[in-house]
Amino acid sequence: MRTYRLAAIAVLLAVSSSRLAAEEKPVELKPGTGKELVESNCAACHSLDYIVTNSPFLKTAVWEAEISKMVKAFGAPVDEPSQRKILDYLVKNYGG
Amino acid sequence: MNRRRFLAQAAGGAAGIGAGRLLLGPSGSARAAADALQLDAALATGVREVATLDALPGKVPLIKLSYRPPNYETPISYFDSPITPNDAFFVRYHLADIPTAIDAGTWRLKIGGEAATSPFALSLDELKRDFRATEVVAVCQCSGNRRGLFQPHVPGVQWGPGAMGNARWKGVRLKDVLERAGVKKDAVEVVFDGADKPIVDKTPDFIKSLPLSKALEEDVLIAYEMNGVPLPPLNGFPARLVVPGWTATYWVKHLTSIDIATKPFDGFWMKSAYRIPNGKFPVVQRFLGQETAANTPITEMVVNSLITSPLEGAKVARGKPLAVRGIAWDGGYGIQSLEVSADAGATWSMATLGSDQGRFSFRPWSFSFTPQGRAAMILMARATNRIGQTQTSELILNPAGYHHNLMHKVSVTVG
Numbered sequence: 001m002r003t004y005r006l007a008a009i010a011v012l013l014a015v016s017s018s019r020l021a022a023e024e025k026p027v028e029l030k031p032g033t034g035k036e037l038v039e040s041n042c043a044a045c046h047s048l049d050y051i052v053t054n055s056p057f058l059k060t061a062v063w064e065a066e067i068s069k070m071v072k073a074f075g076a077p078v079d080e081p082s083q084r085k086i087l088d089y090l091v092k093n094y095g096g
Numbered sequence: 097m098n099r100r101r102f103l104a105q106a107a108g109g110a111a112g113i114g115a116g117r118l119l120l121g122p123s124g125s126a127r128a129a130a131d132a133l134q135l136d137a138a139l140a141t142g143v144r145e146v147a148t149l150d151a152l153p154g155k156v157p158l159i160k161l162s163y164r165p166p167n168y169e170t171p172i173s174y175f176d177s178p179i180t181p182n183d184a185f186f187v188r189y190h191l192a193d194i195p196t197a198i199d200a201g202t203w204r205l206k207i208g209g210e211a212a213t214s215p216f217a218l219s220l221d222e223l224k225r226d227f228r229a230t231e232v233v234a235v236c237q238c239s240g241n242r243r244g245l246f247q248p249h250v251p252g253v254q255w256g257p258g259a260m261g262n263a264r265w266k267g268v269r270l271k272d273v274l275e276r277a278g279v280k281k282d283a284v285e286v287v288f289d290g291a292d293k294p295i296v297d298k299t300p301d302f303i304k305s306l307p308l309s310k311a312l313e314e315d316v317l318i319a320y321e322m323n324g325v326p327l328p329p330l331n332g333f334p335a336r337l338v339v340p341g342w343t344a345t346y347w348v349k350h351l352t353s354i355d356i357a358t359k360p361f362d363g364f365w366m367k368s369a370y371r372i373p374n375g376k377f378p379v380v381q382r383f384l385g386q387e388t389a390a391n392t393p394i395t396e397m398v399v400n401s402l403i404t405s406p407l408e409g410a411k412v413a414r415g416k417p418l419a420v421r422g423i424a425w426d427g428g429y430g431i432q433s434l435e436v437s438a439d440a441g442a443t444w445s446m447a448t449l450g451s452d453q454g455r456f457s458f459r460p461w462s463f464s465f466t467p468q469g470r471a472a473m474i475l476m477a478r479a480t481n482r483i484g485q486t487q488t489s490e491l492i493l494n495p496a497g498y499h500h501n502l503m504h505k506v507s508v509t510v511g
Contacts (some may be wrong), residue, residue: 015245022136024163024164025163027146027163043296044296045192045294045295045296045299046162046164046165046192047162047163047164048161049146049161049162050162050253051256052139052142052145053142053143053146053147053161053162053244053250053253054140054142054251054254055140055141055142056140056141056142057140057248057249058249061368062251065251066251073364073368074294074296074298074299074300075296075297075298075299075301076296076299077296094142096249
């Protein structure tokens with residue numbers, strides 16, 4: 001898990017060093033079980049404000065559909081156990 | 097009464113428990129920040145917590161909804177004049193690997209595809225030299241503009257009203273470039289790819305297509321200038337597609353290839369994304385070749401308007417003339433009229449339409465009256481276009497949160 005997280009951060013840094021972007025400030029997520037999984041899996045492709053701005057209105061089924069879209073349509077390399085834990089975290093902390 | 101308490105009462109009265117809760121939720125400082133951003137009360141709490149004014153390179157501070165990829169919208173005040181300055185123009189990307197400093201000298205635009213008889217490539221200099229330049233003033237509006245105002249909320253980028261802008265675009269006609277490539281008889285679509293890329297290989301690249309008939313229209317441009325200067329890097333330098341009247345999803349930035357195709361493009365961003373339910377919206381130009389039984393690609397914008405002055409929560413003087421101002425636009429049929437109400441929609445008066453920069457441009461309007469009596473006043477605007485389409489008072493729900501054109505309401509106090 002730690003290696004995966006380091007890899008995600010490396011991608012982030014590689015991406016941001018050549019970005020035509022502002023200083024990306026860290027987006028603080030709510031503490032809870034699964035928060036680290038969300039950070040290491042999701043932040044590789046996008047900043048975590050995508051999650052916060054889509055709250056607190058997404059029901060379980062909709063968060064489930066969003067995760068499914070990330071994995072199936074966008075090819076996010078997240079294994080099934082991690083998907084379940086991420087779903088639990090999002091529903092608990094950012095659900096409607 | 098202070099402005100914050102007024103907003104709480106107005107929002108609570110107008111929208112019920114939902115709006116009331118989001119005003120009790122965040123801390124006082126978050127609420128103050130949200131007010132400074134001119135954030136609509138209908139946005140979800142999450143937006144009000146993380147949206148912030150932030151300046152991208154070459155831009156004035158805009159409302160940041162996401163850092164990466166950048167999704168930044170323009171505060172309402174900038175729409176008070178009909179041309180949106182380049183440095184205040186909104187920024188929207190789907191994919192986080194966005195191009196940095198493209199070298200204009202080495203950039204090439206490839207035109208080809210199976211339905212092109214003579215594929216070729218152009219440098220920026222050749223694009224400008226080989227084809228006649230033309231200009232069009234046109235509104236570029238994100239399909240999901242105002243999605244954040246949907247009730248109930250739908251997932252996606254939670255835009256307020258600022259994911260749009262109006263500019264004078266200069267470029268060459270796409271049809272002239274296609275003619276040089278030679279369009280075969282079996283061509284059905286033209287497919288556009290830009291220099292932005294996904295982080296993960298498996299994520300579908302952002303590629304869009306137009307029906308051939310649309311691609312050959314006079315006003316569809318390969319644009320290289322915006323308001324008299326080269327395109328800003330974050331708005332598509334060195335060249336982008338400009339499709340006046342249609343939503344911005346088609347306005348592909350940093351164009352790198354144009355393919356003339358013999359069959360409908362079936363990439364994710366055409367086949368699955370950017371679709372509206374059939375028959376729900378009054379659309380004239382449809383993308384028939386991409387239509388299914390259930391849905392159809394979003395195409396032309398719906399008629400819409402925005403009150404730019406006064407701003408939400410303003411105090412206006414009793415007994416003194418008040419100039420209400422704003423803009424109106426549609427999918428290119430032209431604005432016929434704009435009406436204003438000062439009593440939350442009970443009665444309406446005709447506003448004066450301002451300068452006409454063409455059917456694809458924001459049309460400014462103004463309405464002057466002298467407020468008397470009431471403490472709280474709700475202003476509304478309603479645009480009608482030349483083919484009789486008008487704004488809705490009931491939201492047309494759709495899963496992706498497109499085409500929000502509820503009449504804009506601004507609450508002010510007369511004092």
